[in-house]
Amino acid sequence: MVYTEAFISAVKAIWAHKMRSFLTMLGIIIxxxxxxxxxxxxxxxxxxxxxxxxxxxxNLLTINIMDRRTSLDAKDIEAISELEGVGMxxxxxxxxxxxxxxxxxxxxxxxxxxxxDYTKIxxxxxxxxxxxxxxxxxxxxxxxxxxxxxxxxxxxxADAAIGQEISIGGTRFTVVGVLESEGTSSSGNEDExxxxxxxxxxxxxxxxxxxxxxxxATSSDTVELAQENIEDYLYQVSGxxxxxxxxxxxxxxxxxxxxxxxxxxxxxxxxxxxxxxxxIGIMNIMxxxxxxxxxxxxxxxxxxxxxxxxxxxxxxxxxxxxxxxGLLGLGLAYVSTGPLGSVLDMTVEIESWVVIVSxxxxxxxxxxxxIYPAIRASKLNPIDALRYE
Amino acid sequence: xxxxxAKVIIDIRNMYKIYEMGSEEVHAxxxxxxxxxxxxxxxxxxxxxxxxxTLMNMIGCLDTPTSGExxxxxxxxxxxxxxELAHIRNVKIGFIFQQFNLFRRLTALENVEMPAKYNRxxxxxxxxxxxxxxxxxGLGERIYHRPTELSGGQQQRVAIARSLVNKPPILLxxxxxxxxxxxxxxxxxxxxxxxxxxxxxxxxxxxxNDIAEEAxxxxxxxxxxxxxxxxxxxx
Numbered sequence: 001m002v003y004t005e006a007f008i009s010a011v012k013a014i015w016a017h018k019m020r021s022f023l024t025m026l027g028i029i030i031x032x033x034x035x036x037x038x039x040x041x042x043x044x045x046x047x048x049x050x051x052x053x054x055x056x057x058x059n060l061l062t063i064n065i066m067d068r069r070t071s072l073d074a075k076d077i078e079a080i081s082e083l084e085g086v087g088m089x090x091x092x093x094x095x096x097x098x099x100x101x102x103x104x105x106x107x108x109x110x111x112x113x114x115x116x117d118y119t120k121i122x123x124x125x126x127x128x129x130x131x132x133x134x135x136x137x138x139x140x141x142x143x144x145x146x147x148x149x150x151x152x153x154x155x156x157x158a159d160a161a162i163g164q165e166i167s168i169g170g171t172r173f174t175v176v177g178v179l180e181s182e183g184t185s186s187s188g189n190e191d192e193x194x195x196x197x198x199x200x201x202x203x204x205x206x207x208x209x210x211x212x213x214x215x216x217a218t219s220s221d222t223v224e225l226a227q228e229n230i231e232d233y234l235y236q237v238s239g240x241x242x243x244x245x246x247x248x249x250x251x252x253x254x255x256x257x258x259x260x261x262x263x264x265x266x267x268x269x270x271x272x273x274x275x276x277x278x279x280i281g282i283m284n285i286m287x288x289x290x291x292x293x294x295x296x297x298x299x300x301x302x303x304x305x306x307x308x309x310x311x312x313x314x315x316x317x318x319x320x321x322x323x324x325x326g327l328l329g330l331g332l333a334y335v336s337t338g339p340l341g342s343v344l345d346m347t348v349e350i351e352s353w354v355v356i357v358s359x360x361x362x363x364x365x366x367x368x369x370x371i372y373p374a375i376r377a378s379k380l381n382p383i384d385a386l387r388y389e
Numbered sequence: 390x391x392x393x394x395a396k397v398i399i400d401i402r403n404m405y406k407i408y409e410m411g412s413e414e415v416h417a418x419x420x421x422x423x424x425x426x427x428x429x430x431x432x433x434x435x436x437x438x439x440x441x442x443t444l445m446n447m448i449g450c451l452d453t454p455t456s457g458e459x460x461x462x463x464x465x466x467x468x469x470x471x472x473e474l475a476h477i478r479n480v481k482i483g484f485i486f487q488q489f490n491l492f493r494r495l496t497a498l499e500n501v502e503m504p505a506k507y508n509r510x511x512x513x514x515x516x517x518x519x520x521x522x523x524x525x526x527g528l529g530e531r532i533y534h535r536p537t538e539l540s541g542g543q544q545q546r547v548a549i550a551r552s553l554v555n556k557p558p559i560l561l562x563x564x565x566x567x568x569x570x571x572x573x574x575x576x577x578x579x580x581x582x583x584x585x586x587x588x589x590x591x592x593x594x595x596x597x598n599d600i601a602e603e604a605x606x607x608x609x610x611x612x613x614x615x616x617x618x619x620x621x622x623x624x
Contacts, residue, residue, distance in 0.1 A: 005506065016494055299490045302451060303551065304479020304507040306472045382451045386490075 003312070010317040014324075017289075021321060024285045027278025028325025028365065029332065032358045034271035036333035036350055041340060042267050044348040046260040053253055058220050059087070060121060060249050061227055063213040063234070067243035072210040077115075080215065080233060085226035087216040088117035091198055094212075095205050097169035099194070101154035109150060110193040111168060113201020114214075119145070119179070121216045124190075129162045129177030136197040144168065145177040149191040168196070171204060223248050275361060278325065279369040286318050286373035290380075297377055298385025311378040318370020319363055326362025330355060397460075398558060398590055399425040399448060404457030406443050406613075417443040418454065419613035425592065427558065430585045432593040432604035440613040442563075445594045449482055449561050450474045462558060479507050483552025487564035489544045491536040491551075497523060498532040501550045508555050515554075522550035526580065542573030549580060560584060563594045578603055 014021040063080075065072060072091075081089040093113040099106045112118070116134045119126070127148065136143050144166055148158065155161035158178035166173050173196065182190035202208055217226040227246050234244040290297070297310055333350060341348040406418040417440045425431055435441040446452035447459060450466060459466045462481055469477070478484075483504075491500045501519040510518070523532050526546040536544050545565060552560055562581065566574035578600065585591050593604055601607050609617040 012494060295490075296492065299486075299492070300503075300507075301475065302449070302478060302484050302490075303504045304475055304555075306475040306507070308472070309475075309507060383446055386451075386486075 003316070006309075006312050006316045007320070009313065010320045013289075013317055014320060020285065024282055024321055025325035025328065027281040028275065028322045028362055029278075029329040031271065031275030031278040031365075032326045032329030032362055033332045033336075034274055035268055035361070036330055036354055036358050037336060037340065037348075038267035038271050039264055039354050040333070040337060040348050040350045041344065041346075042260060042264040043351060043354075044341065044344070044346045046257065046264070048346045049256060049260070050253060053249060053256070058249050059217040059223055061086075061215045061217065061223070061230065062247045062252075063215060063230060064245045064247075065209075065211040065213075065234075065238070065243065066245065067238055067240070068209075070238040070243050071208075072213075072237070076233075076237065077210065077213070080213070080230055083226065083229040083233060085217055085222035085229055087218045087226075088121050089213060089215040090115045090118035090121055091210040091213045092118065093198070093201050093205055093207055093210075095201075099150065099154060100167035101164065103156070104154050106150060106153055106192075111201070112193060112195050113198045113205070114195050115198045117216075118195065118214060121214045124182060125180040127178045127180045128158050129175070131177055132195060132197055137199045140199045140203060141197055142171065142173040142200060143176045143197065144173040145179060145195040146175055147179055147189075147191040147193045148181040149189070150194055151175075151178040166194075168194070169204070217248075223250075272361075275365060279322070279365040282318055282322055282366065283369040283373060285321075286314065286370055287376070289317075290314065290373050290377040293377075294380060294385050294388040297380050298382050298388065301380070301382035302386060307378040310380075311374045314374035314377045315367070315370050318374065319366035322362045322366030322370070323359070326359050326365075329362070330358055395426040395428055397424050398427045398462050399423065399592075400458075400460040401447070402458040402460075404447065404454045404459065406440075406447070406452070407455045416613045418447070418457075421457070421610075421613070421615055423608065423615065423618075425590065427590055428585070428588055430581075430591045430593070430605045431608060432595055432601035432606070433608045433610060434595055434598065434601040435610035436596055439610050441594055441596075441610050443613075444610060445561065445563055445592075448559075448592060449484060450478050475507075479504055480555050481557050481559060483555070483557045483560045485545070485548050485552050485560065485562035485565045487567040489536070489541075489548045489568070491544055491547055493536050496533045496535055497528060497539070497547045497550075500536070500547055501554050504551060504555045510555075518554050519550070522553045523547070525553070526550045540573070541569050542576055545569060545573070545577050546580065549577075549584075553584075559590045559592065561592050561594075564596070565593070566597075566600060567595075574600075 077089055077091055080086060095111055096108045097111050099109050114132065115137050116132050119131050129145070132143065132145055135141070146161060151158045151161040154166065155164055161175045161178055164175050166175050215226070215230065217223040227248055230246050234246070235241060238244055300310060337348045337350060401421055401423040404418050404421045405416065408415045408417060421444065433441050433444060443452065447454055450461065453466070461477065464477070466474070466477070498516070498519050501522055502515050505515040505518055520529070520532060523529055526549050528543060528546055528550065531539065531543065536547065539547065565581070566577050569577060581591055581593065582603070593600065595601050605621045607617070607619050608615055
């Protein structure tokens with residue numbers, strides 16, 4: 001009851017100095033807004049990267065051969081695909097070429113030489129036409145499957161591209177299929193690339209080594225088993241652990257989450273500094289307010305207010321200013337998530353823990369920076385305070 | 390004599406208050422002995438610098454003496470903590486100031502309620518008491534007015550209502566008419582007499598002889614000492 005009344009009188013005191021209270025709050029508003037918005041953007045980034053990695057298939061294993069002398073060939077691919085736990089396997093080579101159709105030209109487009117299983121391993125969906133086949137690879141066919149943006153840029157629509165000729169770095173290919181739009185992932189814009197048969201690509205790129213392989217485990221439970229078996233096989237082939245690396249998606253995710261976690265902390269930390277500045281602003285104004293109200297405090301003490309009464313009054317005022325600032329900052333962050341998300345092209349959401357932490361933080365700022373002025377007010381000597389003009 | 394039988398409510402014994410001003414010692418109170426009984430109407434008079442304000446602060450428990458004893462309503466004030474003194478001020482003494490000292494942001498009612506609030510009186514009872522006190526000082530129609538909407542005399546009456554709300558045994562008035570025109574001052578003095586006749590102990594601090602003469606007993610203080618202590622009628 002006592003606190004309810006202190007609360008009401010604090011509201012009145014804040015209302016009596018609307019402009020000043022608002023300016024004091026502004027520090028907290030900006031602080032909480034930037035903490036909330038920055039953390040949410042960092043979280044949004046993490047979420048979108050994570051989802052694009054997960055969209056590549058959680059059973060995916062990436063194999064890189066680091067040693068130039070270790071040379072894998074089709075037999076090794078065959079052998080790896082027969083290891084326990086391993087599902088599909090596709091070697092790949094990559095280069096960039098200028099693409100030309102009768103309508104348009106695109107420069108520096110990633111071109112992947114892959115086998116028939118590749119689209120299944122990375123979970124691409126075909127929009128129209130057909131996928132690459134083993135026959136394409138065996139016969140070194142000059143056929144291509146296009147990413148969705150390549151198709152629309154060079155042929156206007158996906159359907160119009162099927163059966164058309166495409167020049168890849170000067171070599172003529174026939175478009176046999178177009179993929180659905182996949183969006184952007186850690187490996188770049190997946191709609192702005194093309195797939196051609198592995199053997200065709202090896203010849204074009206004059207590269208007979210197989211140094212990169214995508215494989216999938218038979219299920220998410222066999223990812224580790226498949227990874228171990230592949231590592232054992234590569235150890236036998238290359239003779240050293242340093243010659244190859246095998247990643248699964250959860251490892252990629254983990255290392256990425258480490259990075260974004262640090263990023264979140266750093267952004268939050270920088271924003272927290274503005275909160276600190278806001279807190280100092282509150283302390284400053286509360287000290288001014290104590291001085292201004294010295295005489296009032298004297299009267300209150302003369303008619304029976306205890307130290308605790310005065311302390312409670314000023315502390316509640318400080319907490320109210322910072323708490324209200326926190327709420328306004330949070331509101332501002334909520335309102336801005338929409339525009340921020342569309343500018344940054346991602347979903348920015350304020351998670352509930354961020355809400356709780358920022359409200360807790362703003363209340364804590366009120367207590368920490370309000371306590372000293374409140375103690376000072378409560379310790380005023382009533383005679384001196386009464387004499388104060 | 391009835392008055393002699395009334396109990397001593399304020400008992401000040403050999404009180405000193407010494408301030409150090411640089412190397413000099415200033416004796417604001419220099420061995421004061423003063424006993425005031427219940428239902429008395431006492432004026433304490435003296436020029437400025439005489440020590441009357443210091444004495445008032447002592448009586449009002451706003452200050453503590455350098456040495457000497459003060460027994461208020463049977464309680465020795467010595468060794469009380471600040472919070473306990475706050476409570477004593479709250480329930481034993483009603484303050485009336487020259488400057489009225491009302492809160493400008495609050496209505497008359499809220500101003501009067503305040504001491505009861507610090508005494509943790511429940512809201513409804515407190516409100517009822519405040520309204521009653523305001524009616525008593527003739528401001529029953531103006532309980533929602535703010536001090537700025539009231540005349541000086543009305544403001545002082547609000548302050549008197551505030552001093553009465555916890556029903557303290559002692560009213561301590563510091564130059565209550567000092568900031569008022571003579572007509573309002575007369576009204577306030579009339580009210581003091583009325584409160585006295587209703588059984589309140591009234592202590593009036595003033596430098597004005599005419600005001601002091603209205604009391605039943607006049608205590609003259611000069612240089613921190615009591616020079617004269619005179620009952621009305623007794624020459």
